[in-house]
Amino acid sequence: MTDGQAVVGAFEAAGFTHLVWVPDSHLGTWEEELAGSRLAPIRPCREGEAVGIAAGLMLGGANPLVAMQCTGFFEAGDAVRNVAHDLKLPLKMIVGVRSWRAFRMGKTADNCPHYAEKVVSAWELPFDWFDPATHTPEALAGVVGQLRGRPGPGLILWAE
Numbered sequence: 001m002t003d004g005q006a007v008v009g010a011f012e013a014a015g016f017t018h019l020v021w022v023p024d025s026h027l028g029t030w031e032e033e034l035a036g037s038r039l040a041p042i043r044p045c046r047e048g049e050a051v052g053i054a055a056g057l058m059l060g061g062a063n064p065l066v067a068m069q070c071t072g073f074f075e076a077g078d079a080v081r082n083v084a085h086d087l088k089l090p091l092k093m094i095v096g097v098r099s100w101r102a103f104r105m106g107k108t109a110d111n112c113p114h115y116a117e118k119v120v121s122a123w124e125l126p127f128d129w130f131d132p133a134t135h136t137p138e139a140l141a142g143v144v145g146q147l148r149g150r151p152g153p154g155l156i157l158w159a160e
Contacts, residue, residue, distance in 0.1 A: 004033035006137035011039060013141060014148035016065040016092070018042055018057055020050045024069035026132070026160045027096045047072030051079035051091065058089045063148070067094040070116040080123060084153035092147055093155040095120070100159040101133070116157060126150060131159035 007030055011019065018040045023031065034041045044050040047068045054064040068076065073095045084091045095116065103113035120127050128143050147154050 002132035002135060002137050002140050004030040006140055007132075008033040008037045008039065010137070010141045010144040011065060012037060014144045015063055016148065017062045018054075018064040020044060020054045020057070020064050020066045022047055022050055022068040022072055024072065025096055025098050026158070027067050027069065027094070047076035048079040051076050051083050054091060055083045055087065055089055058091075063092075065092050065094065067096070069096045069098055070112045070119075071098075074115070074119060077119070077123070080125075084123070084125060088152070090151065091153040092150070093153075094158050095155055096158045096160050098160045100131075120155065120157065126152075126154045127157055128154075129157050129159060133159070 099110035102108035
């Protein structure tokens with residue numbers, strides 16, 4: 001199981017400077033570890049705003065990571081399109097896919113898991129899956145390092 005300490009450690013080790021973070025669902029459990037980290041957590045009001053803040057940080061030379069839930073990613077679509085494809089900035093994101101495990105077992109009516117990967121693919125964003133319940137902290141460090149090393153935009157779909 002991957003805990004908040006491993007998550008924050010992986011973000012720091014990969015060289016992210018800021019976490020632009022809408023702490024929904026599982027992503028909100030990192031609060032205590034972030035408070036003591038060298039990352040500079042920023043909490044925007046909305047997900048589209050998170051993408052705009054990350055763009056400004058990138059233009060200023062920082063290496064931000066944006067974290068939000070799948071429904072927020074849907075809401076932020078135009079900002080993601082503009083930053084990743086029009087401005088061609090290397091936007092890096094973690095998108096929490098709520099109800100993913102229940103969806104895979106056919107035990108939820110939540111349609112967010114059904115659409116999450118489809119929307120990411122429609123925006124032509126490279127992605128990897130990560131499940132903190134079944135993957136090790138070492139696996140997390142690897143997937144976060146790969147994300148950071150991508151030359152363009154990319155994201156991690158975070159199973160919840």
